[in-house]
Amino acid sequence: MVDVPVGPACSGEGKTFYLETFGCQMNVHDSEKVAGVLMARGYRPVDSHDGADIVLYNTCSIREKAAQKVFSRLGAFRKARNAERKIIGVLGCVAQQEGERFFERAPQVSLVCGSASYPRLPDLLAQIESGNRRVKGLDLDTEDCFETEFTRRDNRFRAYLTIIEGCDQRCAFCVVPMTRGPERSRSGLKIISECRRLVDAGYTEIQILGQIVNAWRDPSPAGWSFAELLSRIADVPGVRRVRFTTSHPRFFTPDIVQAIDSHPALCDQIHLPVQSGSTEILARMLRGYSREEYLEKIHCIRKARRVISLSTDIIAGFCGETAKDFEQTLSLLAEVEYDQVFAFKFSPRPNTVALGFADTVPEEEKARRLAELQEAQRRIQVRRNQALLGQRFEVLVEGYQHRLGQAVGRTTSNRVLNFPGEPVEIGCYRQVTVTSAGPHSLVGDRAESGH
Ligand code: SAM
Numbered sequence: 540m541v542d543v544p545v546g547p548a549c550s551g552e553g554k555t556f557y558l559e560t561f562g563c564q565m566n567v568h569d570s571e572k573v574a575g576v577l578m579a580r581g582y583r584p585v586d587s588h589d590g591a592d593i594v595l596y597n598t599c600s601i602r603e604k605a606a607q608k609v610f611s612r613l614g615a616f617r618k619a620r621n622a623e624r625k626i627i628g629v630l631g632c633v634a635q636q637e638g639e640r641f642f643e644r645a646p647q648v649s650l651v652c653g654s655a656s657y658p659r660l661p662d663l664l665a666q667i668e669s670g671n672r673r674v675k676g677l678d679l680d681t682e683d684c685f686e687t688e689f690t691r692r693d694n695r696f697r698a699y700l701t702i703i704e705g706c707d708q709r710c711a712f713c714v715v716p717m718t719r720g721p722e723r724s725r726s727g728l729k730i731i732s733e734c735r736r737l738v739d740a741g742y743t744e745i746q747i748l749g750q751i752v753n754a755w756r757d758p759s760p761a762g763w764s765f766a767e768l769l770s771r772i773a774d775v776p777g778v779r780r781v782r783f784t785t786s787h788p789r790f791f792t793p794d795i796v797q798a799i800d801s802h803p804a805l806c807d808q809i810h811l812p813v814q815s816g817s818t819e820i821l822a823r824m825l826r827g828y829s830r831e832e833y834l835e836k837i838h839c840i841r842k843a844r845r846v847i848s849l850s851t852d853i854i855a856g857f858c859g860e861t862a863k864d865f866e867q868t869l870s871l872l873a874e875v876e877y878d879q880v881f882a883f884k885f886s887p888r889p890n891t892v893a894l895g896f897a898d899t900v901p902e903e904e905k906a907r908r909l910a911e912l913q914e915a916q917r918r919i920q921v922r923r924n925q926a927l928l929g930q931r932f933e934v935l936v937e938g939y940q941h942r943l944g945q946a947v948g949r950t951t952s953n954r955v956l957n958f959p960g961e962p963v964e965i966g967c968y969r970q971v972t973v974t975s976a977g978p979h980s981l982v983g984d985r986a987e988s989g990h
Contacts, residue, residue, distance in 0.1 A: 551582035551668070557591035558584065561608055562599025564784065565748050566631055568699035569654055570597045573630065575689035576660050584691070588619060593626045593667075595650075598633035600714050602886035606633050613645045626667055628652065632718035636889060638677050652676035655705065655720040679720035696935065696966040698742040702730055702768070703749035708787065710814075711825045711892035712854060712885060715750050722751070726759040727768055731775065738777035743968075744935060745772060746782045753783070753790040766794035773802035779968065780935065780951060782806045785852075788813065789827045791836050800844045806951040807845045811836065812852035816871030817864035820857055825892060830871065837875050848952035850879035855912055856905030857885045858896035865908050872915055878923060878952065880916045884909050917978045924954070924976035931972045931986050932956060936964045945982075955980035 556577050560570040573595065574584060588594045594616065600606040609629060616622060628650030629641055635653030642648060649672045652663060656676030666674045692698055705720040706713075734745055749755060757763040763771070772781050781804055786795075788811055799805045811833075815821050818829040840847050853868060872880065884905040887898050900908075934948025939962040946960025948971060957980065958971045970986040 551577060551580040551664070554582050554592040555585045555590060556582045556593040556595060557586070557588045558595045558597065559588075559612070560597045561605060562597075562601065562631070564699060564746070565654075565701065565750065566597050566599055567693075568701060568748060569631065569657065571692055571699065572657065572690050573597065573660065574691040576657075577664070578691055579689045580661065580664060588616060588625070591625060593628065595628045595630055598629060598631040600632040600636050600718055600888070602883060603888070604886065606636070609633050610645070613647065617647060622647070626650070628667075630654070630657075632714065635677060635679070635718040636714065639675060642673055650674045650676075653679070653718065653720075655679050692742075696742055697744040697746060697937075698737045698740075699746050699748055700730065700733055700737070701725070701748045703752060703755040706750040707754070708751060708789075708827075709825055709892065711823060711896070712814075712857060712888065714888040714891055717890045719750060722754060724755050724758050727757040727761055727763045727771070728759060730768065731771055734772050734775045734778060738775060743777065743966075744780035744782070745778055746784070747772065748784060751785065751787040751790065753786040753792075753795065764792075764794065765790070766792065766798040769795065769798045769805055770802055773798075773804035778804050780804060780806050782808060782953070784810050786811050788833050788836055793839050796839055796843050796847070799847060806953070808848045808850070808951065808953040809840055810850045810852075811840075813871065813875075814852060814854050815857060815860070815864065816868035817860070820860055820864050823859055823893075823896070824854075824857060830867065834871075834874070846952075848878045848954070849875060850881070850953070851875075851877050853880060853882045853912060854885050855882060855908040856900035858893055858898055858900075860885075860900055860908075869912065869915055872912070872919065876919050876923060877916065878920065878954070880912070882909055882912050882916070920978040921976070924978065924981060927954075927973045927981060928976055929973065931970055932983075934958075934969055934971050936960060936967050936969060939965060956983050957981070958983045958985055960985070 558570055558574055560566050585591050596609050596612055598609045626649050627647050629648055630652050631654055634651045641651045650667060656678050659676050663674050663676050703722060703724045705722045706716045707722045737745060753765045755765045791811060813833055814824055814826060816830055821829060887894055932950040934950055934956050936946045936948050938947040940947060944959060945957040946964050948956045950956050956971050971983040972986045973981045973983045975982045
């Protein structure tokens, strides 16, 4: 965590805040920025809502279950000690989705603010500080990407960096365009300046973020492509690892693979959500590619000089998905052999195109398909990880498991590779040889002292 200078308007001096985050990495990073804004105003973070003057929930609405979490938190919180004296704010996607209705549904809430309105957060906080108990930030058309003066970073060696906000796609299942607003790209030169600042502050890994990260287009006259941006970030002296997520197959071009091939700092890992292996279902989902077109992209990645690790997202039981469609998803898994798969049961979301379709697959069948998918993938991962026995990898040490006396490392292909190490090695790079392999992680021995 970096020190946050306290700005001129320290109206929160002496007050505390508790911020809980649900959902994706973008939410995690948004929370780092929100915390930075609060700390710059003199607020101090605390670890539980008990001792907090302001309690904030940064929410996720991608699936119904995720969206419900904030309501169960608010329900439980009502009984908490001094609950009535605290200021409660709901941020992020559920805030944007529910809007002012939140004040009716949960009258204890004083602030409702979607991510596109975070640039206005200091102003919204000032309204709360002056006693307003119904403050909202729900604009979706804000021009600027969220650039705060201070970001409180939770990780000492990996820094998140948002390069594009919002989403202009209209995937039939997805709530994101409605909750995060239209696409806005950050200028390439500003991104590079931020990378340099991050390296100066000691970060060696940069994870660039966007709902559709490869839809990024340089809005400045330089007009860099996404692949060019990746290369330039990798060329910043001191940057050792660059990851990017999430890519959309529609915007995935061969020059991205070429950039990875020619820049060792670009990690050999690509997350490319397919969602379904059936062309019919992909068309219903409005994904903009067929199974064959997706497989062509995979073929291009597999042809790279480096072995690039692949992961994906899959939705089981989308509207109209027949047993045959599902078989095609299983056959795609077998054909691609991903290193990791994030699979979800389809969950109908408000204001999406799919809400107009019949949700034909019963819940139990969705669950059955999900379990089958996960089991098929588990077997693939066991096989793929076993094939790494005896191989040597550089890992970045991300943590330490005291119980096992193991350092938790991560390879550039995004695999967890643990080895007997020391807590002081967190943030260091080490060479490790794989000695055993499970479906989700590897264990190894130090190959030599790191550098
Ligand atoms: N923007 C990215 C894209 O379009 O590829 C994905 C972002 S989303 C946070 C992560 C994943 O959640 C999606 O790739 C999809 O698999 C899943 N997801 C999104 N909406 C869903 C829904 N209504 N039901 C189930 N899963 C969903």
